[in-house]
Amino acid sequence: MTDTAASATETDYSATLFLPETNFPMRAGLPDREPGWLKRWQDMDIYKLQREQAADRPLFTIHDGPPYANGNIHIGHALNKTLKDLVSRSMQMLGFNSAYVPGWDCHGLPIEWKIEEQYRAKGKDKNEVPVVEFRQECRTFAEQWVDIQREEFKRLGVLGEWDNPYLTMSFDAEAQIARELMKVSTSGQLYRGSKPVMWSVVERTALAEAEIEYADYESDTIWVKFPVRSGGGEITSKAFHDLNASVVIWTTTPWTIPANRAISFSSKISYGLYEVAKAPEGNWASTGEKYILADNLAAEVFAKAKVEEFVRIGDVDPGHITSCFHPLRGLGGGYEFEVPLLDGEHVTDDAGTGFVHTAPGHGLDDFEIWMNSGRKLAEKGIDTAIPYVVGDDGFYTSEAPGFEGARVIDDNGKKGDANNRVITALAERNAMVARGRVKHSYPHSWRSKKPVIFRNTPQWFVYMDRDIEGKAGDTLRHRALNAIDATTFYPAAGQNRLRSMIADRPDWVLSRQRAWGVPITVFVNKATNEILKDDLVNHRIAQSFEEEGADAWYKPGAAERYLGADYKVADYEMVTDILDVWFDSGTTHSWVLRNKQKWPHLKFPASMYLEGSDQHRGWFHSSLLESCATNGYAPYSSVLTHGFTMDSDGKKMSKSLGNTVAPQDVIKQYGADILRLWVASSDYSEDLRLGKEIIQTTVDSYRKLRNTLRWLLGNLAHYQASDEVRFEEMPELEQLILHRLSQLDEQVRGAYKEYDYRKVVSLLTNFMNIELSAFYFDIRKDALYCDPISSIKRRSALTVLHHLFDCLTAWLAPILVFTMEEVWLERHPEDGSSVHLRLFPEVPADWRNDGLAAKWQLIRGVRRVVTGALEIERREKRIGSSLEAAPKVYLTDERLLAALAGEDMAEIAITSAIEIIPADGPADGFRLDDVPGITVVPGLAAGKRCARSWKVLPEVGSDPEFPDVSPRDAQALRERAAAGL
Template identity: 50%
Template structure:
């Protein structure tokens, strides 16, 4: 308030201004760490568990981040969303434990240790495996510790003293035991199939470890001479294959055609040499593109003609020979024509060369025709030393090796088989998301879980029940096994997807399409740091040894000693008296880390190590990439062993882009480091950002966006600051019952009840964007800009015993108790500070439950209609006053006299509009009031005889 008029008493000391020690300046970077330390010292998580013991459970299972490096903004979003789930369910009164976890095995950690070796010029393969694994374990533990502190700094609540780690001995034993369930039900098998293989990392990769990048490849047209055919005229012609992977030509074993496609013998005659004439067999529809490629390669136009047409079906029995047939051996064998409906005329020549080692379609078609892989390409991408053509050379993913002048194409050109070659074919190609190098399809002996073999669950159920009883476990799992012996893993997974709630629902189609078409699960990896595929294979027959007692001896050893227990020197101990170690091979491959993480539901929810947990989980929450990752591996593992998904709901978030919508990249310099944001702005700002965006889609962050979030935060903080100040000295004796309150207060209670319903729905829908928006809009629009603005006169100037002021403060108390609870899952540190400011000795705000809001408050629909109309009228009046303020006709709205076309009580309207007076009229009009100003409340009223005197109300408060 400004100074009182000259020569008049100063009444400022008589005004009841809000008082609070709660500062306007947040200072979050300084305050938050101290609050987090207090939570840790007081074991707040344990207090929450105790306060919710015996309540209905809500089980959220944490998808494990990888223990490798500092957290990034994606981690911050992910963990904030998870924390919001746990905190809102806890606020609703449920027992919602949160056990954080980490994925600790796998290639990225191996690579980091290998990098350290390379810097020291050491060879990883020369280091004892046990020693190497110990270094990997220590590296993973270091980053678990670092990330744990960083997540706690973000305000994430959880059992941080007892997280789950896939490298814990008990977890490793559980993973092996889960593998045995697949072995004992007949789902585990070893086979040779093409799998995604990284020549750089020298291991098979899962689909979830692949990312696709646009590249430019060499495309070549290669001629295979036809030597036999039911169509005599074809003999001597050349079948033309087209490929963008020239390195697969040395492993070719056949040519695929489509029986439904029409082919043509297309001849080319050199213009200056009529005797130089060649006949080529290609698809009719691809003649022009093919001839253009050949003419361009030869540097001159030829004379092309269609000699005769051949129906695809007629090509059965046709045989060609490899361009390098003169090398003998493998290359001298006939190359049969094989029918394949996957052959299309979209591009190429309509004929596809078959290399069963390096393609899924190739493998299946050749296998069906008795053609087996030859394993010519080794793990490092080079042809094996004894290969007749290019032995010991490579790497096959090297562009120079595949270039038009590279060794493959040079040899084909010399053999007269290379018709065209160019480095201009643009397409999407799979890369390892770790090494960023191109991958290949490579056929190697691997371990698989069958997707389409009947699981025979009746037998598995009996065996499972017996096993869990023997191990003293609860019979939760057996109860979930299906009774359908003929169900396959794919069928069970598709059924589980149909029964799962997806938020947003489009996730159902995403994971469903992947599961519907996915191949058998490739489990094996050729690395050192991971859980072993701890099985024996009989040397003579190649048969997997499936013996429950042997398996359990191995599980017990791993539980006691970890993965190092899988050691050849102990083979006979594991095999016992029933089998001889000399007769069996110990498998040395490790498990796909997705199998590790797919088992986390078992050792976290079922093991009893966290007794507050139970299976299945109510919710899994991760980024949309996990539809092909953790969501899917967990689904596969659980359906294969328990007949259903380990979750009832899946919540998916999108990815965080920069402020322009571009993917974040260190090379572009557009990354946002959450650790730095917390240092400058505080963790609550990151949380408010994460819960304000539409996280179900890709979303943005940047300096300007964070600045806007900061402004939003300050408005919420000021709301709490006002509430704390306005409630100074409030006591229970001051309360007024709702039915005794003025209509404005009853309207605010109705709005509060309406907000309560909206927030509850937002929690049920996991719509945290709407939750946060509803909360902030209520603070800004309904409270600060409306209710607080109108009632500040009553708060400041009415007597403490005044019924209207008491009613206002009663509503403020209700609002405080509700808002601090509703804000606590979002602004975890600020809510604690707010609560502690008013109730310094009452414990943490995070022990509180959802506020009890009387739903009857929102039943009066007429009240909403009336006040909606009044608020609209208030906006019109405010807008009409502004020109007078701008032109300095009046100094504040209190100097305005308003005419409005309304039948509402003029005194109520004057209070609502914060003006001197209101009268009814046909149209809205604003003029300057002619009344004098009260020296205390500054209202211009007819009862004030001259400026500076007191109105009747103020006189009574001051002098009465």
């Protein structure tokens, strides 16, 4: 009978085991411990030490896209900065000098808007405050938020040059921004023009595409008659004007009708003349009226117009219609001009009427077709001037006769009375056909969240398609598209996205009608409207900005100071518009990456720009255009794009929905390493989800990694470098683990080089949880705890643990920056030591042994069937632990038999004994469908239980000096005694 019970007199041998010994706590306590590591890094100036160590290494520069200095960081900031830190730290450990200089965007409307809000709360008028004083308040506001955000970013564990960041509002930066603008001006790429731009009435400024977001908006829709004025042919026996026919247009912006100057059609669309045969009494579309419509849309138009019956009279070619009357003719005497018909590629018959109401002051397509038709229109005596119908405050100007005092949008972003006023006037002139409402996606300012309008205003632009300095074909668009083709994108789809934006974009509008920013530092000759191009003037401007900042432009006597004695101030206009902030941040390559005196470890072009996917139309875009305009190529070699943060259900985070996750809260409860592990574990190329359940899943993953590292540390307390075993002398199991380290070295390095942090986490967590904790550590606990000091198996295992520690702490260091420092210093507490001063260790290539790995894959299959069978025995309480078992394993596969030859399968399966039988197993034996050819029949081990190792063996008690332990354990006890342990 097997004796599995410990006797009452059994000696307690626990003190004689080499059990794990470590002060490394199981509970991380990250929120309390992480600030201590931050202080340690600051005290030792680890960033400086990195630069000194890496002085002779090749440079890798990830250039920081500047966050806006106007509020606490949110989870999107945390994602972005953590990704940048992952890139920077991993490239440093891959052997580069990877310096990281953080920066901030400090100019622009959001900050200016905050100061204006403070003014309004105090009943203060911005216009009564000297502009330099107002700008100083903006500067102070930005400085405060830079300091707050700096500490929040540092708390994430982001390592960088925090004491020497770049700020777009520093004097040297403002000077260089002005220099870049003046380069563009001097090369002939800058011009002042009049084009429709997206205009925020609320904020009183033009907006760039990057400052726009789209939201649902309900618009008034109207169908309007433009009576045909004359025709160049006949559709029946009478001319158009004799038939009283009207071209019908459809628009979602009734307020733009006073700005109408043309109607666009398409020669590719089929049109017809239709007559209303039956309509309700008093209907706008009345019986007998004749309309010209696209055939595909006629039925839909008549349905909207409540027409009961209609007939098609014949075909119409709009190209034969010379012009129409304006539907507001007779109102205020301002609408008596001809409305020509223009053939446009932008016109379709997908919706509307097949005709597009064309107001060149309020739409890009309208503007383009009007300007392209200018010569022909002028030859016909048509005035081609574009009216300024709506002012910057949203009110109609005097160029909208009859509507003065009406407003399109008010200061709060609400609809004014302009639409109703226009619709009423049209109805009074029998020009209405129908009206309705439509809910559609409409542009809003991303700051004020209020709708914008397209409005024709004088602005400063950069040509996209004009030859630069007379070189044929050398346009900004051509340069930018070539630069995109030469750039590597992560993910690759980003290339096509940015390319399509550059290919289709209009000229770049640079000007803003605000106060806080870098001014457009040009002078315009009042007589010729030409921009002054004088290197000496430009030098004076830049020099004054270096000394006083951009405020110098606004100080009394500035024009005289810059123009000097060579020019008369009265002859020149000093431009007061400021630059779009995207131009500011787009120039950072010129004064950050190229400033070797201030940041000697950076390079131009940058190795990488990394931002959210919205920056294809933002910073990636503006930086590309600015650098191409001044250098001819991109400021970056690669572009990495990440998605946005969503809640756990995939919904956009919103304070109003209460589904936001603040990084500060996560850090306070769990620690920054949990946030970092979430970022690294996620597919950042898509939108990332975050919520309580996802955080908890990340915490659980972290806990498993930490426990594995804790076990490593505990066992390495018994490691002696003098006891190391050479690879070729190790047992196969240790060679297998080192083989896996060699494989992982290649895989982890490759993943880091491809910025695939999710793969790094997956590789290492699977390795640590499955191959180490559940397999190798499980098997080797017995040898590590119980074997004699001289045991080559034990010494080999300790040698492998040493290599595992060196590799795992390095590979995880860019991700779990605090935890790996804690783990490293637990074993290497020397002053000045840090895991972040290491490179990824060089793993010997001759550790690779694919044949050995294939053999052990077979062995592990056998082990899995054995452990599956024993799990049932435990569950049925027939055994307490696997060491009570001695199963029989039946094998018929010669490959399996060969793999097991010479291996201690009992040790591998963690049983006290095992019998391998080369035959078919009994029908009632245990099998696994996915591991064929193996049958296990459980059985109990014979013998007594070793009081030290708990193995059940027949030879326990064979050593008279130690009658209650196995011979192996008896030898271990003798060696311990000899060593004085």
